[in-house]
Amino acid sequence: MTTSTAAISGPTSVNARLAAELAVGEGQVAAAVRLLDEGATVPFIARYRKEATGSLDDGQLRLLAERLAYLRELDERRNAVLASIAEQGALTDELKAALMAADTKARVEDIYLPYKPKRRTKAQIAREAGLEPLTDRLLTDPGVAPEQAAAAFVSDEVADVAAALDGARHILVERAAEDAELVGAVRERFWQNGSARTKPASDAVGTSAAAQKYRDYFDYTEPLDTMPSHRVLAVLRGEKEQVLALSLDGGDDVVYQAMIAEALGIDLTAGAAATPWLAGAVGFAWRTRLSVSASVDARVRLRLRAEQDAVSVFARNLKDLLLAAPAGNRTTLGLDPGFRTGVKVAVVDGTGKVLDTCAVFPHQPQKQWDAAKVALAALIARHGIELIAIGNGTASRETDALATELIADIRATGAGAPTKAMVSEAGASVYSASAYAAHELPDLDVTLRGAVSIARRLQDPLAELVKIEPKSIGVGQYQHDVTPGILARSLGAVVEDAVNAVGVDLNTASVPLLSRVSGITETLAESIVAHRDRTGPFRSRRSLLDVPRLGPKAFEQCAGFLRIRDGDDPLDSSGVHPESYPVVRRILDRAGLSLTEIIGNERALRGVRPAEIADDRFGVPTVTDILAELEKPGRDPRPAFTTASFAAGVEKVSDLKVGMILEGVVTNVAAFGAFVDVGVHQDGLVHVSAMADRYVSDPHDVVRSGQVVRVKVVDVDVDRQRIGLSLRLTEQTRPARPAAGAKRRPDKTPRSSGSPRRGKESPRAGGSMAQALRDAGFGR
Template sequence: MPPHRVLAINRAEREGVISVHIETLTDYVMEMIRRRYITNPDSIFTKYIEFSINDAFKNYIFPSIERDIRNEITEIADKASIIVFSENLRNLLLQSPAGEKVIMGIDPGFRTGSKVAVIDKTGKCVATAVVYPIEPQNKIDDSDKILKSLIDNFSVEIIAIGNGTASREIDEYIKGMLERFGLKLHSIVVNESGASIYSASEIAREELPSLDVSIRGAVSIARRIQDPLAEMVKIDPKSIGVGQYQHDVDQNMLSSALDNTVESVVNYVGVDLNTASYSLLKYVAGIGLSLAQKIVAYRDEHGKFDDLRKLLDIPGFGDKTFEQSAGFLRIRNGVNPLDNSAVHPEAYDFVYELCKMKGVTIEQLIGNDKLINSFNAKDLVTDKIGLPTIQDILKELKKPGRDPRREYKDAGFVMGVTDIEHLHEGMILNGIITNVTDFGVFVDIGVHQDGLVHVSEIANKYVKDPAQACKVGSTVQVKVIAIDLERKRIGLSMKQVHEKSEK
């Protein structure tokens, strides 16, 4: 039985919708037990033995076996679900950042208006506003003036729109506003899962103490474009909502797996020591929350770090911690160019030797593909540094500080399609994958209700695991194949889009 089906059955049973029992060939099993234990049918004790067998099997043996089987398949289902959640979270955190750009974040709303926040290139909130360009207010002219003023005054480069309530209406309004003023800005619809939780969190109060809770959400939406990883680590991974039956699985096992996933991604990408919050730094290997807070406090008091080894001046930051964490920390424009690379300080002397061999400076070596390719990695192997490490160092020297995250692509939702009632079967739409499960993938097509691409509709070949073919955050084209207005369900197909293009 597929893991997601096991969890669905468990939930239905827990909520009293169904009752679940395992059926077995009771008569056959009882006969086998009788043959084993009733060796003399004519004995005066036979009826007592038969009673004991029946009572033991019915009240003890079979219930125990049933519990063991249920527990075992539930444990298997829990692990499978957690793997799916972890992989989805990993892909979400690895979405590409826009980098150091001025971004306007908009948290859409109808009656209470759309909250607006502008952040500068460092992520600092520099301006806020509330606009009412859509129903029921429809104050388009007033909204145009406010947003145009913010765009001009702060040289906004990107507009990020949360994908919650009223997102499609605001997206269409923004596109119209940009067209009216002849602005060439790029507007992007952003996954805002967990933004409201962040807004009311302690870290949000620390970072944005003067802002109203409703405005903090707009700041978070803007920062998710600037650097998704740095912003999303501030939210409990379970609140991001990219799993299946996440509330039904073992919560301790889930928390541990998700924390490990976040730590893995953070260390894979690397962390800018001079801009990272303690929420991000705490996931760096060897650091933890307490030391992360000390690093930020030291940075606030002494200014930006210009040398990784200054971390050793922080109380509690010893040699062992430095050894564990240094390879994952980055310093841009520091004293040593290698501090902005994944090369560990323990290997700096090796890099200096490479420079001596070619008679160049470290600045001349870094990024010089031709010079780096002239080295034969096998000839550089020593007792201290093996071949795999040398190959990694040479690769890193070609593009130091490179960001391994994939490039972000906007879905480009179809204009005029903002509600499920606007859909009809056969439509080809752009969308963003918001969740991957064992039974298929959910896609945001801009109508406030994600559609489902069943596993059988992903590709023209057999797909055993949707996670192998689809990634959260990826943009896809889908065809509408079913619409259920009453239950608000949308059936989509990816393979039928390809079939049409092939024809």
């Protein structure tokens, strides 16, 4: 019986499924879906539509939006399959019911496989030759001898008995390969019981120096369903580089062949005349079709899961980095370290405007140590510099030592000295060479732009990092091995959420920063900046409506996330949305105070009951948020600014000693632990097992990127440049492993060949550093 192809699942069933997956009410989901379909952004819905969604947070909304897109694609594909099968006159109630119950795209494709238009197969050719009855007879009457049964099918199109049986086997194999229930069961068993096996791609490759980074995988096996994402991506990269050979093994072949036989109605233990032939056909079906498809599916599933995990880790690290503590609007000296090309220097004021630039050459080969200090001291005195930002790349420790010595010299004069901090250079070179950097800093050389970016990163990491493509900010593992589209969507969402959580100063924000605000596209951001440059600073949020192409919908989405300092209305500097200003007026009437009197007045605000202010449009959640904003208007969710102090004399891996307790900065958090920069040009690893005196399932529960931590050195492998660290400062340690051929010096600290040395030149003939500092303006 055939049936029509009505749409199977509409909005109601999708909403119900989303509600079940998120463990929330269907009404909450329906409201969120409606808002998303109307063009509202996740940050806007999470912040300003809590009444509608029952206070779904941005994480829930992101997941909802992602799953909504998948389920709609599933419905679209399902209906296309229904139409295709109906056109063939093969759609039955049973088949339609199976498609209705399919909850994944893979399941829909399994069901569709027998009806899917395909090229002419060997099984199809066999059917055209009239061999399907032979297949049916061998299945229904296994007592008949295969050769005897096949003899009746020899014809002009079938050359002999062997050709007839070969055709029958192809028909049998195709039946098994297109059995949706069988294919699904085999796929799941392969995944649950299978394993990944790796070995060197060849004997020659296995002994090469370039392949040694993969030596842990030269004889390696791990179950598919528990293999961690970082190992999956490492193995896949090794395979891509033709260093490793990867194979997937589903387990005992006999079990799978029994599954195929059962699906085809074959008794492999019957001992009938046709049983050997049938068993051979079953084995052939497993080897040539089902094992291949199950292996391919497992590989895709393995990679997809690994990518999802890797993207999740990258996203969490990126969020931590974007929301790192800002040093604030203080004049900053940015140092982009280098040896041969020198240290590039830039001075920026509190707003990030470039005041001065130069280059100094304190390190080898020039070794103009004192001259570099004199030049930097002059800049510090001239511009009243409060902060020194040092890039953490090549020559960073040597430059840090230069800054440390300079600060000590300045303090010795009795003057106040700047605070120094190490800053991640990740993505700085990408920014320096970008079209935006050329537009923003057209008169600066590419190398000096990097120093400017480093200084600005210390002042406000979020405002500077949004200028760089998220994937170029290296805080992920194997990000270059992840499908670009998946990575871009996830990281873009992280940046959007971070920017809107902090809020943006409308009168100072750059185009890249504005374009991450809810409802503002890059074109609209450019239009806002052009309007600002032409007419001067915005005095109110409402004046945004004067910007060309910024209509009521965009204003609704963006206004609450934009801040105007010292504008016409104090509320414009808060997170209160303009649509909610009437609520503030009701609060003022209830409290009997003016706006300036109530802002920051904790006692008065806490005396207001949200339920007494709420109405049909603005409920208790919104009123509660407004009261919190009035208590601390424009509050920044980011932590307070702190800096790490690297240990003096510890500049490379060989300087490390087991048992040392050092201060460092978390640079990256992975599923297996966290990487910490302790100032030796090579991050150390705190394994998840060494993060606390309790079981830790997720390293993000203990540390975050950018956090300053104290760690203990528990292992040093100089040859492999690997450092083992522990957050447990009472951790038992083992002796360090020196570099091959190196002599042990148990009682002496090895001298760093790369440590900064003062050059022989003097800052001036017959002068001294103290005099040079006095000349610069210190100690007067």
